[in-house]
Amino acid sequence: MKQRALAAVSEVCDPEIPVLTIADLGVLRGVEAVDGRVEVTITPTYSGCPAMNMMALEIELALARAGISDATIRTVLHPAWTTDWMSEEGRRKLRDYGIAPPSPASGRRALFGREVVACPRCGSEDTERLAEFGSTSCKALWRCRSCREPFDYFKCH
Amino acid sequence: MVQVDPFPVRFAPAGDDKADAATVTTPTNSPLALYALRRADDALILGHRLSEWCGHAPMLEEEMALANIGLDLIGQARSLYQYAAELRADGSDEDKLAYLRDAPAYRNLLLVELPNGDFARTILRVFFYSAFADPFWQAMMRSADERLAAIAAKSEKESAYHLRHSAEWVIRLGDGTEESHRRAQEAVDYLWPYTGEMFEADASDRELIAAGIAVDPESLRDAWAKTVSDVLAEATLVQPAAGWMQSGGRSGRHSEHLGHLLAEMQFLQRAYPGATW
Numbered sequence: 161m162k163q164r165a166l167a168a169v170s171e172v173c174d175p176e177i178p179v180l181t182i183a184d185l186g187v188l189r190g191v192e193a194v195d196g197r198v199e200v201t202i203t204p205t206y207s208g209c210p211a212m213n214m215m216a217l218e219i220e221l222a223l224a225r226a227g228i229s230d231a232t233i234r235t236v237l238h239p240a241w242t243t244d245w246m247s248e249e250g251r252r253k254l255r256d257y258g259i260a261p262p263s264p265a266s267g268r269r270a271l272f273g274r275e276v277v278a279c280p281r282c283g284s285e286d287t288e289r290l291a292e293f294g295s296t297s298c299k300a301l302w303r304c305r306s307c308r309e310p311f312d313y314f315k316c317h
Numbered sequence: 318m319v320q321v322d323p324f325p326v327r328f329a330p331a332g333d334d335k336a337d338a339a340t341v342t343t344p345t346n347s348p349l350a351l352y353a354l355r356r357a358d359d360a361l362i363l364g365h366r367l368s369e370w371c372g373h374a375p376m377l378e379e380e381m382a383l384a385n386i387g388l389d390l391i392g393q394a395r396s397l398y399q400y401a402a403e404l405r406a407d408g409s410d411e412d413k414l415a416y417l418r419d420a421p422a423y424r425n426l427l428l429v430e431l432p433n434g435d436f437a438r439t440i441l442r443v444f445f446y447s448a449f450a451d452p453f454w455q456a457m458m459r460s461a462d463e464r465l466a467a468i469a470a471k472s473e474k475e476s477a478y479h480l481r482h483s484a485e486w487v488i489r490l491g492d493g494t495e496e497s498h499r500r501a502q503e504a505v506d507y508l509w510p511y512t513g514e515m516f517e518a519d520a521s522d523r524e525l526i527a528a529g530i531a532v533d534p535e536s537l538r539d540a541w542a543k544t545v546s547d548v549l550a551e552a553t554l555v556q557p558a559a560g561w562m563q564s565g566g567r568s569g570r571h572s573e574h575l576g577h578l579l580a581e582m583q584f585l586q587r588a589y590p591g592a593t594w
Contacts, residue, residue: 204392204471206389206392206471206475207389207393207395207471207472207475208364208388208390208391208393208395209392210388236467237396237467237470238463238467238470239470240467240470240471240474241471242474290378291378291381291382292382292478292481292482293378293381293382293385293386294381295381297385297388297389301378315478
């Protein structure tokens with residue numbers, strides 16, 4: 161039953177970045193099956209992430225489709241999600257989708273530090289930040305000076 | 318136990334089956350519940366103020382930035398309200414705490430309830446608050462209370478972004494045109510007397526500080542002052558002299574602005590009690 165639940169839950173995607181599953185994203189923390197009941201543990205990327213309720217609903221639906229109706233979705237904050245929780249597979253999928261994956265978290269503290277973000281389309285590192293806050297709370301808007309394409313950057317955290 | 322809250326929280330009457338919880342008062346013997354509630358109120362009210370910019374920001378990028386910062390803060394408020402509600406164990410929940418309390422029951426800083434004013438004042442307020450919130454959440458990550466430490470670990474990453482974003486704007490406005498400089502300086506002078514309240518601690522807080530649960534705000538004063546003086550100097554803005562500071566929000570004595578904010582924020586629950594999506 162745990163395997164069946166895990167398989168079902170692993171297929172659930174982030175509603176705002178549909179190429180990533182919640183497992184790729186590191187939002188899925190665990191799936192346990194005890195006495196015919198399933199408990200799924202998830203963690204938010206950002207405190208105010210509005211996709212969390214949607215993901216919880218999608219998890220319930222995925223479990224129901226797999227014939228599991230007795231499920232609890234628990235949200236935990238500890239340990240806090242960081243982009244390090246994102247899988248290599250997840251980073252690759254993001255890049256293929258046109259979103260620059262998060263760079264390592266070092267230097268985040270620097271108040272006026274500069275980050276190097278490679279363009280997900282042409283790979284150039286000659287890029288510039290257009291806006292620190294993008295279309296969702298986890299993304300910023302950047303532009304490539306080489307191929308001139310704007311792109312989303314999944315902010316490191 | 319220390320008498321922590323001379324102004325007990327009362328819920329306004331709620332609808333249908335929730336009526337029992339409507340008249341419950343704050344347990345006055347839970348400093349931790351009050352502590353979480355105060356921080357939740359700060360985050361919710363500032364988050365709501367920022368949300369008022371939706372559709373009005375001076376440019377698209379800033380429209381998204383202010384809404385995103387507001388969203389982060391409302392998310393932090395939810396985590397803190399959930400915790401406060403559990404500690405209160407009086408049938409309250411995050412929604413009741415946000416939507417069914419009147420102004421005197423709120424415990425937020427006066428700083429966060431002031432009207433947005435112009436863009437300069439909005440940005441300066443986020444800056445003054447974030448320059449405190451960032452080191453505050455970092456210190457809170459070492460709290461003896463696991464739940465607060467977990468909330469802090471999420472919040473400090475967000476407040477680091479808020480601090481950087483607002484600091485960049487303070488410099489751009491202060492060291493910008495004659496008008497942006499004038500407005501930024503007016504914002505600094507207007508907000509300054511409201512910054513002292515962040516460093517207050519009452520008997521209830523001190524009990525938690527002694528237990529290693531709460532952060533002593535006095536320990537953050539140097540970090541805050543350094544961030545503020547560095548950024549204001551780069552922005553060519555004059556830092557006001559230390560002086561008399563406004564106070565009262567932590568004990569429920571608010572400016573007239575909070576009631577107007579709540580009237581708008583709570584309208585739906587007041588007009589249609591128990592309404593849900």
